[in-house]
Amino acid sequence: MDTVIIGGGQAGLATSYFLSRAGVEHVVLERRAALGGAWQDRWDAFVLNTPNFSLDLPGMPYSGTEPEAFMARDRVVDYFRDYARRIAAPVRTGTDVTRLAASDGGFSVETSDGSWQARKVVLATGAYQVPKVPALAAALPEGVLQLHTHDYRNPEQLPDGAVLIVGTGQSGGQIAEELHAAGREVHLAVSACPEAPRRYRGHDIIYWILQAGIHGPEYGLNALTVEQLPSPAARFACNPLLSGADGGHDIHLRELGRQGMRLHGHLEAANDGVLTFTDDLPERLAAVESGFGQRMGRALDAYIAAAGIDAPEAEPVPADDWLPASSPRLDLAAENITSVLWATGYKLDLGFVDLPVLDAWSYPRQVRGVTEHPGLYVVGLPWLTGHYSSIVGGVGVDAEYVAGRVADR
Known part of the structure; x- marks a missing residue:
């Protein structure tokens, strides 16, 4: 051949x-x-x-x-x-x-x-x-069901009880909403995936990503090309936190917290059924919310300006300093957490x-x-x-x- x-x-x-x-x-x-x-x-x-x-x-x-x-x-x-x-x-x-x-x-x-x-x-x-699962998964109690999102299918697949989702990329965010709507108590270990607006300056955000990525170099703009990545590891950074469900919408972690989901920092350790998270949830949420504006938003704005596109101005992001009650330690049995979903991506x-x-x-x-x-x-x-x-x-x-x-x- x-x-x-x-x-x-x-x-x-x-x-x-x-x-x-x-x-x-x-x-x-x-x-x-x-x-x-x-x-x-x-x-x-x-x-x-x-x-x-x-x-x-x-x-x-x-x-x-x-x-x-x-x-x-x-x-x-x-x-x-x-x-x-x-x-x-x-x-x-x-x-x-x-x-x-x-x-x-x-x-x-x-x-x-x-x-x-x-x-x-x-x-x-x-x-x-290949689904990527952290090594500390082996330290979780045997009675807790563990699934990567690759193997998750629906809420009925999980035993009764609360669910911990580790990772807040697109899969983690969407499945959290699905489980919450099904009446489950949901805990979220917040990752570094940035939030982003579903619609930006008159179009779905994907429209601008494709336009700026493919045609940006024609105007001397290379922000969305591989040469501008800060390191080779950045090739594997998670995609913006968005959903296509229910006609498409933004996902905001603080709003999920206000709806009753329990937010935690990055999962660091597990010992005898007790999980330890980083004690940096306020800083983590702030970084998640500012990530789009610091890099991708600027790149899209630069493309719109360079291409001379008549697009409405970006809507200002309302200030939100709400913070959930949070603890760096979580006892799985005490919180009746019977399932852990690893929304930790692939390799x-x-x-x-x-x-x-x-x-x-x-x-x-x-x-x-x-x-x-x-x-x-x-x-x-x-x-x-x-x-x-x-x-x-x-x-x-x-x-x-x-x-x-x-x-x-």
């Missing part, structure tokens, strides 16, 4: 679209039994956090009647399966790649269903592969890549998706080239460039 694409999610399918247009023989290997990517791993009530208009896959932009609405999980999965059919992507499902190595000037691709020889390989496995798993191309974070060393190893490419990782690189509406930009390099080689 000329080219093997590893991964049949949005990145793999977008790359397949451009390779087909260029006449490049290729195959897409997908480890799951059916297409739909990591969206199939989300909980029952999951709703996409990006509006329908951003489902702008190459060759199939969104054409429905609800561009500002947000798709539920099963519709998202069907959307990608329909896309694969429309572009006639040469996909082989149920094919797990177990080793990728150099071979005779090309590559040997070993899978659960035989081996392939390829001249070129595109890694399109995405970033949501990359490219251990099957038997080539010296991964950095200390297991992220491929690359420039615009072209790795250091000739013939090996990557698409769809967060901050591959910019903030938009792993968003459905932005992945096509990198896929088109990489497919062009594959075709030229």
